[in-house]
Amino acid sequence: MSNNSPRSETDGASGRMRYLSLEWLDALSTEVASSAHMTEVATHHAIGVTQVVSNGPEGDVIYHLQVGDGHASFGAGPADPEHVRMEQDWQTAVDVANKELNAQQAFIAGKIRLTGDQQKLLDSQPVFGALDAAFESVRVRTDYR
Template sequence: MYRYLSLDWINELTAQVAASDHMREVAASHKIGVTQVVSDGPEGDVTYHVQVGDGEASFGAGVADPEDVKMEQAWDTAVAVATGEMNAQDAFINGHIRLWGDQQKLLDNQAVFGALDAVFATVKEQTTYE
């Protein structure tokens, strides 16, 4: 089992994204770098990123380079969104997820997040949210 947002969880998703044909397909027609910062978790603050473009897709610890969008949220919000207890759009609207950067680019790259959700689903069964 992987604890949500632990380095082991990030490393597993890194491997799954690298192995995903669908992520590479989406990356052929989309380009974005997104940094996520989650604060106050069991392991402190966690920063990870997704980077797609030119047919390449990567996920890993640290900030996106280049970073088009940055999102910040507290651990409780991240867990609620990840487990489906909170809708991500509602979390944005209600200020639980703070967003910086190119919002239009974020909207234009929704296919990236759909593909990433499919990868997350492969790891979700092995994830604990404690």
């Protein structure tokens, strides 16, 4: 069963969010939208990346990063336009998010399936560096169970 909009899953007492829940997506969306670094890289790069994470607590979750023309957005659903699609299972996504597994190693090992414009993805590495910085403040409030 595919679920483009994961259920809400926040521990109100601690302010912690479940990885890939609506609150988590919203929190990262806010960080991306308010990041001067993301805005800067979005003036020099344009890419739409769709992530598909399967077999998680919420079922399958689809979310995107869209960057270009000085704007960056992150949220539920596929990128439009979509230049690259990455598909992985829940455990791989958790391991990469926790930095227990390097994304390139996961790709080489076949744990992340990549389709689309791989050169555009390589040319957009500064985008992912800026995203990682925005992700850091959300990471510390995230539960990966």
